[in-house]
Amino acid sequence: MSTSTRHRPPGGTQVPYLVDALWEAVSAADEYLATGVVLDALEEGADPESLLLDVIAVVQARVGEEWAANRMGVAQEHAATAINERAVAALSSHPAARAARTAPRLGRITVACVDGEWHALPARLLAEVLALRGWRVDYLGAQVPAPHLIAHLHRTDADAVALSSSIATRLPTAHAAITACQAVGVPVLVGGAAFGAAGRYARPLGADAWAPDARAAADRLARGPLPRPRPGHLSVDDLPHLADQEYTTVARSAPALVRTVFGALEDAFPAVRAYDEAQREHTAEDLAHIVEFLATALYLDEDELFTEFVLWTTGILTARGVPAHSLPPALDILARELRDFPRATRILAHATRALTPAHPSTARNPV
Structure with missing residues (x-):
């Protein structure tokens, strides 16, 4: 039997218990205990599909939540994901799963x-x-x-x-x-x-x-087969707003936009110049993500896609104890750089309006 035997409750396969047991193993980075939890349950008659979707998938979702809340680092998150992947592989190759x-x-x-x-x-x-x-x-x-x-x-x-x-x-x-x-x-x-x-x-x-x-x-x-696509069913030209080339221009000029916004932040807010190497690297990464999500919002012509990303970023930074003060100024600078692009400025303005009420003083100083 596996190392998880000592943790088995009466009945052995209750989903809430298994979620807790697998989470405990994943949190401890114990691959063998994690696979033992899953395989013991499988041997005791647990449904393989339920183990995959009601146990492993639920634990993996919690891994993402813990990372977002800064209670789990990147390395821990990667390790936890790898352990869950190992648990899936172990389940898949087990005779009980093959029989099912x-x-x-x-x-x-x-x-x-x-x-x-x-x-x-x-x-x-x-x-x-x-x-x-x-x-x-x-x-x-x-x-x-x-x-x-x-x-x-x-x-x-x-x-x-x-x-x-x-x-x-x-x-x-x-x-x-x-x-x-x-x-x-x-x-x-x-x-x-x-x-x-x-x-x-x-x-x-x-x-x-x-x-x-x-x-x-x-x-x-x-429920039935998906219908086979008709000839000419779809084309990448089926998003007519792409004809204005805003998406293409922003996507291709992303590195230059990041450099320009970073430089403007340094000029406007001298404290940014005092950032250490790690802070500068993280700021550049954040700006690159902002530009990348803006390009995606332009591709779909969806203001909410970009706004949701900016609000999510605010939450991530806050969870990590990093003031999100630089976000509104960064969006303002980016809007100035893209002032000749009406869809981009509209998307940026929408995000700024959503962000500013939560941070009414952030447009003045990013640190």
Whole structure:
């Protein structure tokens, strides 16, 4: 038996207990205890799908919450994620899970992450659930470039592609992947935080379906096949606002914009010049994220996407004890640099209005 035996409650497989037990193991960075919790439960009759989605996925969500609240560092978060991935692998290869797996009879699904997307665990969970339910699954893992995805589709007879992305800045890349899959006749189901609340960004990007989580995705696929795309079904030109070239210009000039905004902050606020190397590096990273999210908001012409990111950034900085004072001045400087770009200035103004009431004095001094 595994090292988790001593922690087993009466009955052994209650979900809340298992969540707590796995969280304890993950928090302690104890890979063997974590896999033991999962495998003991599996041996005692726990449903493999429930272990994946109601235990491991729940613990992984808590990992993200703890990181955002600054109660878990980056290295700890990476270690915790790796342990959860190891628990999924251990479950998948266990005889009890193999016995629970329905023989492939429903069709073939390709599961992949958008190019540039490193958060592969949600996609892996979906792949495992689909395999349990009787699909033949090709799991391609993290950051799959669209040409490689399409090459794979040419070699297989996939009924659909399930595409995962957690970071909104990958949405332009997701759009290209969706379009490419549909161009070879394969429909696309998308999921992940990148696509917004209730999947609000999935439809503008032409996805054939959206699901909020792995269980819902598997349920949607079980209801019937996604319709095969029609020839000419979608084009990357289906976002007409892109004709103004604001997205392209901002995306291509991002490094120069970051340097300009950083320099202007130093000129306007002498205290910024006294930042040590780590502070300067973090500030530059924050500015780069701001510009990247602005470009994504321009791609979709969605003010809220950028505003939500800025408010989220404020919360992250506050949790880390870093005053978010530099955000409104940085947005003001960026708006001045992009004053000839009406959509960009509109998006920046929207975010500034949302940010200023919470920080009425922040426009004066960033430190």
